Ligand code: SF4
């Protein structure tokens with residue numbers, strides 16, 4: 001018999017439906033309880049640090065350049081103070097490949113550590129917006145009661161204050177993103193100039209604010225479940241050796257409520273495990289799932305369920321770690337988390353990739369020089385018997401400071417003269433001038449003599465460029 005193309009979802013099977021949708025497909029609003037415990041405290045401290053970097057980032061300058069600028073419209077990219085130009089596409093592509101490989105290896109080894117601890121969505125949602133909500137509306141049960149309560153002055157006041165704060169914060173977050181895209185100078189211009197001249201910028205300001213307000217006030221965990229590509233692709237990278245937030249089913253099952261008159265030995269003898277089916281782990285989950293069902297796409301590895309369950313285990317006098325960071329293989333074998341050769345190997349690869357990326361970023365020259373023979377010009381014979389070639393030199397300054405340039409012949413005796421004024425390249429600009437190279441016939445190597453020219457600034461060699469000197473074929 002052929003299977004029907006569609007079938008009714010099995011509402012008892014967690015894999016068959018979303019935990020945040022009811023049988024009519026309507027969204028079930030989540031009221032996660034505020035987590036408490038060492039993991040939550042550690043995440044809070046880390047979030048202060050990350051938030052400080054996130055908001056200060058556009059103002060941090062390295063060698064006069066912003067920490068990060070991703071100006072797609074004007075094709076200006078600055079990463080860790082290093083300016084990337086369209087000419088740097090190769091290095092940028094390699095860095096991107098290294099970055100993607102790094103993410104794959106990191107996820108295979110450490111699961112969604114990024115999502116739970118450092119992703120801006122999680123940090124802003126759980127550590128800023130959610131905390132404001134707890135402060136104004138109280139913990140989960142109070143929020144639920146407020147939502148059910150009829151509209152009165154108290155409810156209106158709480159909702160107004162909360163959404164006003166959410167909107168104000170979304171404005172700050174939106175402007176921070178804009179500063180990463182167009183730079184702080186351009187952003188301040190939009191804010192301080194006549195609005196008539198910046199309609200485009202102001203439109204983006206409003207759109208970003210509304211988008212972040214919608215994200216943090218309404219859309220919330222659905223961004224991780226439905227939109228984030230990293231969340232989707234991690235399921236293809238994780239395997240039974242990856243470190244994930246996992247429920248130790250070997251220790252926990254058969255779950256069953258705790259009876260006060262039942263000592264632990266009796267409980268074990270009755271075939272019951274350590275899980276007392278209290279649902280505390282579900283109550284704190286910001287994505288509304290039950291981690292006891294196994295690793296799930298919705299789990300952002302926020303560790304809230306670890307804190308909740310550890311607290312329960314302490315209360316009932318059982319060891320912590322029924323939910324913990326572990327590999328599924330480790331749980332199967334009843335092992336604690338340990339440094340496996342695979343984990344060491346992946347970490348070494350990660351370190352090597354990070355090193356390669358740092359090397360690519362920090363060994364780039366401050367300038368990019370091209371030296372080409374002037375079009376249509378042949379060699380010239382000078383009155384002293386020397387020969388000269390005319391070249392066009394173009395120097396691109398990738399930094400935010402003015403760079404004076406001197407050129408020297410590196411592989412041969414001869415005279416190199418920059419025509420006109422001294423060559424000084426303004427910040428982030430291209431300068432072009434003519435150069436005359438004069439060589440004695442004694443150093444020429446046939447009709448074409450290879451030249452290496454050093455590009456110097458204040459005595460420091462920035463790079464070398466190669467070119468050729470054309471002379472008469474019979475002058476050797
Ligand atoms: S918090 Fe721990 S004991 Fe309670 S239901 Fe979850 S896994 Fe079981």
Ligand code: SF4
Pocket residue numbers: 245281284285286287288289290291298299300301302303304305306
């Ligand atoms: S299952 Fe646990 S770690 Fe995963 S999202 Fe829910 S609370 Fe966070």
